Amino acid sequence: MRKMLAVIALLTMAQAAPDPHRPTPTYDVVAPALPGRLDDAVLIVSKTNAWRHLEHIPHSNAVLARIADDLGQASYVTENAAVFNDEQLRHFSVVVLNSTSGDFMTPDQRAALAAFVARGGGVVALHAAGDGSHADSWYTGTIIGAPYAGHPGGADQFQSARIIIDQPDHPVMAGVTLPWSPVDEWYAYTASPAASGMVVLARIDEATYRPAAGREMGSHPVIWTNPATKGRVLYSALGHLPDAYDDPNYQRILTNAIAWAGRHPSPGAE
Template sequence: MRIRPLLALAAAAACVGVGVAAPATGEAKPQQEKARVLVFSKTAAFRHDSIPAGVRAIERLGRPAGIAVDTTEDAGAFTDRNLRKYDAVVFMSTTGDVLDEPQERAFERYIQRGGGYLGVHAASDTEYDWPWYGGLVGAYFLDHPGAVNEQFQEATVVVEGPRTKATSALPRFWERTEEWYNFRTNPRPYVRVLATVDEDTYDPRGYTGSEGMGDDHPITWCQRYDGGRSVYTGMGHQVEAYSEPMFLRHLSGALKMASGLASTKHCKVSEPRG
């Protein structure tokens, strides 16, 4: 299992001449470390070429916030003992069936103990046979524009209130180019929608023949789910997104919310589904 600690203890390392590993279960966190997250980027279906850029972005965003970042594509990291080290787990454009049943149960217990989850883009194209996860991410991916129209289009993101850390740095109307996901269901009954995409500003027809989601098309949301924290953004398909200043502000705020370093008081409390 490859897990890379990103926030080293510089002073301690200087004394002993070696790097310092992630703290074991039950150990106190280093003074400068406010939180620790695990970025998980395993794929069992389509693999986005933006995953390395997304992982690096989380690493960069974590440093000034005091968030230590470990990364892995090994599902063996999903054990009760290992997950206790983390304040949040980031699913970075995961796809398909990436966890087996014991790993799924360990992750459920982690969230139930108050852990955090941040899903980025294709995290909603993951674990279709695990209804609890579908509730955690909020909605499953259906399709995106393509085939009869353009896959990547500029559209207007409409930021909703009340503002959270994930949206506080964003304008009310945010123009950007993205692979805009259509979802199988509208998550609004279960989550606090933080932003929608205005279908009047692009062609939402999907490659499966869907007509889009209509007047209410959530693209970013949060919830307090089954005892834990969940934040999801449908954005982040292209490599270029992870050098886009506004998107990075959005991602940084979402990371802080999932890690417990920013408030989720406005996020809807949702019961587990499935």
Template sequence: MKKAIKIILWSLLALILVLGGAMGFFIYKISYGFPVSYETDAPKIDFPEGRPAILLFSKTTGFRHSESIDASKPVFQELAKRNNWFVYETEDGGVFNPDQLRRFHAVVFNNSTGRVLNDEQENALAAYVEEGGSLIGIHGAGDNSHHWAWYEENLLGTRFSHHSLDPHLQKTQVFIEPGRDSVLTRGLPASWVHEDEWYVFLTQPKGVHILSYIDGTRIIPNGNMLWIKNKNFGMGKYHPIAWYRTAGKGKTFYTSMGHTAEAWAEPEFTGMVENAVNWTLKR
């Protein structure tokens, strides 16, 4: 009997250690990602004449929002038809070279997480934006797995802390800030109800224009889990969820919305993304 109890206790201990190790591995992957390789060969791209080119980049080495990424691609192609864009979809970082980047009017980090570009490619993207290109980030593009100072400063203007966990997805009202660029607000209502995994940042974003926000007192922003006990805070009543700015001669736009596939069936969210791309095309 004692032997059986010992076996059970040791088995439980082993299970706890395995689960703890797996959770630690998962948290590390979310925070740092695991780059397997950096693609360096320039792909062959046939750019059509007379159509603005949009680079839709969905590579991940951190947490992968598979359902949202998969749902976004046909939406971008539909938007391309409506607006006469050319959308080039890829997860190949080889396209981030100066010659090909300058052919694109905007680059979209479509829930890209982790370190997805090498140093040379990061420098090429930064130079592209500062010389007049545009960078758009969606949801996971704003988490803390990128570890790139230029990106954090010029796309986010703040630093990610955590997201809501219990409940994970929450519905609340999204508000459009009055008086913002008319291209970005075109066709959007003053407010609508949206469900998402709400990101919490350590500070209000700096050097940006807020496009939309939520009332942070109407969600539960708690991100505590297991041994992490310091994430039970939010951003207060004024909780930005989409913003834009200039970076050198270029433009950046970011929204923390877009965790779920369902977001891409929401006309207000897809309208905001469509407006963001068209805003980058306005010179």
């Protein structure tokens, strides 16, 4: 009987164990203490209030910090969204939203990020930063600009697909070597971001992979910018797998994007 009760207790505990991919949503209210001498720096934020891409976030944060260092810029990596305040954001020229998910900012924090963009600050948003867990109208309209539909599942979740560059002369695309067919989780949207005024830099050739049924886009954007903001804003749907951040082409795009968003010369243009 005792053994049976012990088994039941273990099963109950296992069922109640939290899913690390689905953290309990929290809102940060105490801003972090920034290190000294941060100026024109890169802020890397991976706060998750919805699905957490725990497989890639530690590695991608490290890669992004190294990219900033290679560009000669200091970086600060945090999961504390209270860093979105006017005083602290003035230490940064670029904010990287690294698979941030859910509504991870309070209204005041969102207003601080909006003010940062309005005065010319750059934003580079990656992968889950553009998934369907974001409900705020300013965020979805300014940072993403397209309604999320989903991605292939099951055996088709990760597939190789050919990337087509639509804007080869854009600084973010400088130095990318084609043909390029990375393996990733391919997000689809119910409408092209171009319909809301975004500029598509690259797209997926849908003939080279199997889109989820009903989620074919025809012209299927994967990287785009928002030309309507004073600050430079870019979104890339790439980057579910840790290996993506070791891909030389994607590292080149991330390097170019951070340099471009911060209004610095891009090594890819040399």
